[in-house]
Amino acid sequence: MPHKESVPSREFTPDQYPDFPAGFPTIELETISLAKLLIDRDAAEQDRVFAICKGRGFFYLDLAGCEAGATIAEGADRVAATAEDVFGLPLDEKMSYRIQGGSLFGYKFAGETYADKAGTKDTAEFFNIGKNDMIVPDDQMQRPWPDVIKAAKPLFREYVVTAHDIGMSIMGILANKLGVDPAEFNSRHRIEEQSGDHIRLTRGPPREVEELPEIQTPSHTDFGTITLLMNWLGGLQVWSESSRKAQLLNHEPDVPGEWLWVKPKKGCAIINLGDAAVKFTNGVLCAGRHRVIPAPGVQGKYTRYSVVYFVRPENQCIMKQLRGPGIPDGPEEEQDINAQVWIKKQAAGLGIQF
Ligand SMILES: O=C(O)CCC(=O)C(=O)O
Ligand SMILES: [Fe+2]
Secondary structure (H helix, E strand, C coil): CCCCCCCCCCCCCHHHCCCCCCCCCECCCCEEEHHHHHCCCCHHHHHHHHHHHHCCCEEEEECCCCHHHHHHHHHHHHHHHHHHHHHCCCHHHHHCCECCCCCCCEEECCCCCECCCCCCECCCEEEEEEHHHHCCCHHHCCCCCCHHHHHCHHHHHHHHHHHHHHHHHHHHHHHHHHCCCHHHHHCCCCCCCCECCEEEEEEECCCCCCCCCCCCEEEECCCCCEEEEEECCCCEEEECCCHHHCCCCCCCCCCCCCEEECCCCCCEEEEEECHHHHHHCCCCCCCCCEEECCCCHHHHHCCEEEEEEEECCECCCECCCCCECCECCCCCCCCCCEHHHHHHHHHHHCCCCC
16 A cells, blocks of 8 residues: 655645646747856847846746856746745744835735726735845844745745845946946845845735736836846736826726736846836836736636745935936936835825735
């Protein structure tokens, strides 16, 4: 008789996920090779990054062929497995880490925010793990973290450092194209300085009904400078128009059918720019508007995990446009607003949502 093992069943099972189903309107994002950027310093690839970031502001980043890429590709699977352990904690324990008091870090329960004016609730759980606490010794951490996160701190540290570094490399390319010294970006995103950077673990429940797209994460642009996203199931959608053209009144396209699915692409991260990149470049770069709904069709019966890294300006960074040949001069900002305050304002601007 085979010996029956009591292996607890796991929820994050990427090897078992079926392919993204046919028959859904998808967008073919362009694919940029990280190895071509980091190792070859390929000029054509850099041109493509710049063109994409001025346009839609979303692309696949092929992680193959370089160490940083391997760290993210392998790390994301391990981070998502840890996410499963985090979200598997009892609700009252998770609630003891609730995001509150103006902090960006900790737990957001499903249904905490509204997905629309009708009062529909979001369905995603988040656990935002602050960058700074992951890169300092335990006794210098500013917040308590669940034991499962503390136990995986070396993994989170490596992921944070690598994702931040990739973000800075992309910013460096954009800076050169804009005629701005990359040091202008580097000095605003020093890893050891306090910032709103975090790894966001997300968990969305399986789809309840075929037709109705319950909203996992409502329509938004990210607040930071650059985002590195890893996901395994469909669910991410981008607006077919870039956010530059968007009428942002209710954060929804006016025309139905304007949301296009982004298929997860094996071995690739998804990169998108956020509001701070738009601000620094006075609108030259574009933050793509997006949302998350449960995966479509056959994929929809799986619980959806994603691992998101947000590179954001340091808390004390004054949010002003950078000046350079490739950036149109706007009027001098009337007030000095630092990134910490600015990001809170961006969040408040989303009003009902976050
Ligand atoms: O889960 C995803 O695929 C995207 C998540 C996202 O957009 C966010 O957390 O800002
Ligand atoms: Fe996002």
